[in-house]
Amino acid sequence: MVLNVPFGDMKVRYESLKKEIDGAVQRVLNSGYFILGPELEAFEKSFAEYLGVNHVVGCASGTEAIYLALAAMGVGPGDEVLVVAHTAVPTISAISMTGAEPAFVDIDPLTYVMDVSKVEEKITAKTKVIIPVHLYGQMVNMDELMELAAKHKLPVMEDVAQATGATYKGKMAGSIGEFGAFSFYPSKNLGAFGDGGAVSTNLKEAYQKLVMLRNYGQSKRYYHDSIGINSRLDEMQAAILAAQLPSVPAWNKRRREIADRYSSGLADLVIVPQEDSNSVHVYHLYVIQSNDRDGLQKYLAEKGVGTLIHYPVPAHLQKAYAYRGYKVGDLPVTELATKRILSLPMFPELTDEQVDYVIQEVRNFHLKNPGAQLVEGASKHVFPAANPVH
Ligand SMILES: Cc1ncc(COP(=O)(O)O)c(C=O)c1O
Structure with a gap:
């Protein structure tokens, strides 16, 4: 007998939470408010609480979450970012979007994530950031990585696209490095019904910068203090994500x-x-x-x-x-x-x-x-x- 076992199935996800998701969608439709409104604010707050961080900034995708975090740190042409090659290529695309270059570190053969013992030999004068990718849902050895990063005064941006809810010594993924970047691609552990992403941070100034960068670099309407982009998590996706977060x-x-x-x-x-x-x-x-x-x-x-x-x-x-x-x-x-x-x-x-x-x-x-x-x-x-x- 052949049994059909699909690789993934988003329809069953919807069916299992139909009431909550229909309610969220209806609420947004009735509000007439679709961009940068109360649903996003509420989701950012509850996701920050879930992660145990001070700030979350919703954005349009995981790729742009990584880009925004790097841009908030001022990463750009001439800089290098240490990262693994064994990842979804968008991790690397986001580095390229800033004008910086990726420099690749090999992985641990057992856990498939960055082999922290091979990081130091790749650090050069151009290195600006280290990106540990918590691939498949398992975290990088963060104690050793944070120690090394502190020694070289390098910030760490966790790529948490595949690891929402993972922990290292009890700390949530995305709460250990200076930044965490999340993807809410539908199949992720917390997935939108469309594209979405978020950056987490405890740094207040960086948070304020991220809020500007995702919204054309505006400090207030039509006043552009930075060169930003359009990367916002819309109200519909924010409401759908908030409905799913407790599960x-x-x-x-x-x-x-x-x-x-x-x-x-x-x-x-x-x-x-x-x-x-x-x-x-x-x-x-x-x-x-x-x-x-x-x-x-x-x-x-x-x-x-x-x-x-x-x-x-x-x-x-x-x-x-x-x-x-x-x-x-x-x-x-x-x-x-x-x-x-x-x-x-x-x-x-x-x-x-x-x-x-x-x-x-x-x-x-x-x-x-x-x-x-x-x-x-x-x-x-x-x-x-x-x-x-x-
Ligand atoms: C490890 C990793 N980083 C980044 C991304 C990019 O996320 P998104 O597809 O939301 O842009 C993904 C998603 O495929 C991913 O798996």
């Missing part, structure tokens, strides 16, 4: 349950995600490594299981960044992961039956193709006990 902890808890179920069923055949014991992974994506990733993906598609690769080509080897002169072999850990990784269906509304079906089919493929099995010493199923979920 995020339960959704993240369910993501972790699904991850636990997958890992228990698969750890003897493929490399399953490893959790840093200091952090709570919120599984925006559940990523395994197989020795025949492409064969597995094709097989799962035939069995009705949707999968994706996050990401097939690392940023340093993308055509758009060829001018930077990176070549194959420059980031060996990133490049090896790129060949083996596959993201299995992961969203809170998945049923146990669907998860068990995916497990069964991943097992079937690897049992029929022993050469595809990949359990290299590292693949132990480590799940820190009962961490609280945000």
Whole structure:
């Protein structure tokens, strides 16, 4: 029997909160107020409370959240930003939008995020900011990174696009660095029904600058103190996000349950995600490594299981960044992961039956193709006990 297990499903999200979301949309329509109004203000306040930060500034996307944070720091031409190549390319596009250049650091082979031990050797006189990307829902080793950043007097901007609700030693992602940048792309752990993003910060002056930059650089209407852009989180999306925010902890808890179920069923055949014991992974994506990733993906598609690769080509080897002169072999850990990784269906509304079906089919493929099995010493199923979920 073939069971259809899509990679994601936003319709079930809507159905599960239909009353709240319909109410939010209706409220905005009836208000006749669509840009920079009370819904945005209310969402920014509740999201700041959720994160435990002083300020949140809503904007139009995660890409622009990163851009705005960098622009607020004055990053521009001639500057370099330290970042990983194993990320969604928009992290890098946002750096390019400022006129600065990305300088790439390799990842940790177990957690897939920035290998902090490789950061210092990449710092130059041009380095202006470090961007840790909390990829797949797991945070970078923030203690070590913040210590290094302080030593070199460099600000840190967390890319939290995939990690809303993740924590490191109890602190929320986006509350540790000088800035956090969030994406509310629909499939994210907190997703809008359209595009959206936000910047978090504890810095008052930077907050005031961000508020200007997202609104044409205006300090007040028609008075432009900075060169800004148009990047606003509209009232409809703000209201929809506010309606969903109270559900995020339960959704993240369910993501972790699904991850636990997958890992228990698969750890003897493929490399399953490893959790840093200091952090709570919120599984925006559940990523395994197989020795025949492409064969597995094709097989799962035939069995009705949707999968994706996050990401097939690392940023340093993308055509758009060829001018930077990176070549194959420059980031060996990133490049090896790129060949083996596959993201299995992961969203809170998945049923146990669907998860068990995916497990069964991943097992079937690897049992029929022993050469595809990949359990290299590292693949132990480590799940820190009962961490609280945000
Ligand atoms: C790690 C990361 N950074 C940045 C972005 C960009 O966010 P958005 O699509 O909202 O512009 C994404 C989204 O794909 C992402 O996953």
